[in-house]
Amino acid sequence: MGSEVTPLTPRYLALDLGGTNVRAAIAGVEGSLVTILGRDERPTPRESAEAIVAALVASARAALDAAGLRASDLVAAGCSAPGPLDHRTGVVHEAPNLTGFVAFPLGARLGAALGLDVFVDRDTATAAIGEALAGAARGARDFVYLTISTGLGGAIVSGGRMVRGASGTAGELGHWPVALPSCAGVPRCGCGAPGCAEAFAAGKNLAERAGRPDAAAVYAAAAAGDPGAATCVRDAEEALAALAVGIANVLNPERIVVGGAVAEHEPAHVLGPMRAAIAARAFRAPAAAVRVVPASLGPDVGLVGAALAACERAAGRGEWFL
């Protein structure tokens, strides 16, 4: 892929701020072709927001060194971050897994330290942009991106535009209730509400419900015949099936792109039930219009999406997702 990059190829910094690791990459972008020229990864500090900014800046400098470039060689930077946040101003409203991130001006702080325009966006939105321009959602004007890993998040694109909502928090598909509070044994979600799809189907909640160390252990126990684990797996499948039917009926997308570690490792328990439920239970027209497909960008989705978003926004072409 390096052969596609010429001295004239515009370079961007891509940052991916996660609860466990921060990652940085220098990316050459030609159209929708993203070539990573240097990268770095390090643990996310736990002590303060200042320490997290310092780690992102150090990671960016390490990626620049690896690519043999300086910040002045770059056009702009994109940063994928946990939300809720304001993607227009780069302020993170609140990120429970990041120490000190309350009303934190992440974009401005990174921009000042790096001497670059830094465009911040929610991790699921950045992933949807990446999959839309360079991945499994290419060519789709109406699609839903879902990620099923520790949590369950998403983003919605309608008629070629991202559905942002009145305060920029639209797309929290894991927090659509798929079970009523009066139903026996309905789990309470981390968000405090009963019966969210995330409470059944996200990795962390599934492991807690089944009393196992992680989601992989739950699926393994269910496969080995453990009845408690099997019930939890069935509930997770039912929740994802309900979510898929709801998405098809309510949003009528042409594609549902499903990423995240749980989806990657357990497609038969994730994509399978979603497809079967849409075929059996959604309305005919939206069922015929939609395909449920795996995400194609893998663990680099945040970096690729951040690089492409930075490119679009620096060129003034970002209207479609703003």
Next chain:
Amino acid sequence: MGSEVTPLTPRYLALDLGGTNVRAAIAGVEGSLVTILGRDERPTPRESAEAIVAALVASARAALDAAGLRASDLVAAGCSAPGPLDHRTGVVHEAPNLTGFVAFPLGARLGAALGLDVFVDRDTATAAIGEALAGAARGARDFVYLTISTGLGGAIVSGGRMVRGASGTAGELGHWPVALPSCAGVPRCGCGAPGCAEAFAAGKNLAERAGRPDAAAVYAAAAAGDPGAATCVRDAEEALAALAVGIANVLNPERIVVGGAVAEHEPAHVLGPMRAAIAARAFRAPAAAVRVVPASLGPDVGLVGAALAACERAAGRGEWFL
């Protein structure tokens, strides 16, 4: 209101095709002010699609007579119809409550008979357009319209544009599952799926579940202490609460406009639980951004919306909802 209409005020024909009645109105439109100058209402024929077209045409002519006008005095016509349908071509895909309406070119047939451009749209979309331009959603760029009567339908507007989806069927908010199939006593919806919000909360389903003639009788029995009716009412409230929380979290609208006979007659069982659930269980940012409000156009919403939609589309200004 008649004083707002001058000889120069453009006149439109508005048609509202329902399962029980067809209605027609001649409307003067000045900006978002709609003045009805003549109207007609008659039963929807049961024998054939041809008979339904004939009734709509006869109703239109009666409304013209009442207004003292001829078809050549009109700019265009709008028609609100049950879906799913293609609002671009005016073809109704399938309307289970209208005899013979399968792949039926309603817009073309009405246009030929009346000598007018007839713009057909789904009843919930027409209602959302009416509430957006002249009703309870005025000024909102992100809102959801819900109607709770015999069934439970809706329409979604995001960033000033209607969410249409890949095949034009988006907005079927009554068919988001809010209960899992494995939960005891989950009702099957008319659409065939288990646990849809409509299966719990729409008037027809609520009456059937409770074994009463209509929704009003169920609410009356619950108020009088009947435990079976009370359980059905509680389930309907829980389903509407889950729907409201899901809409807030997933779509982040600034308004949820709720119309339909059940919402009008039982606001304490509809708007109340929706507001309480959003305040208690939705994420903070979308909960702070949204207001749940009653629809304001009442039973004329279909006619007002059809007149305004015809005006917008005839003027080439309909991009926002196409």
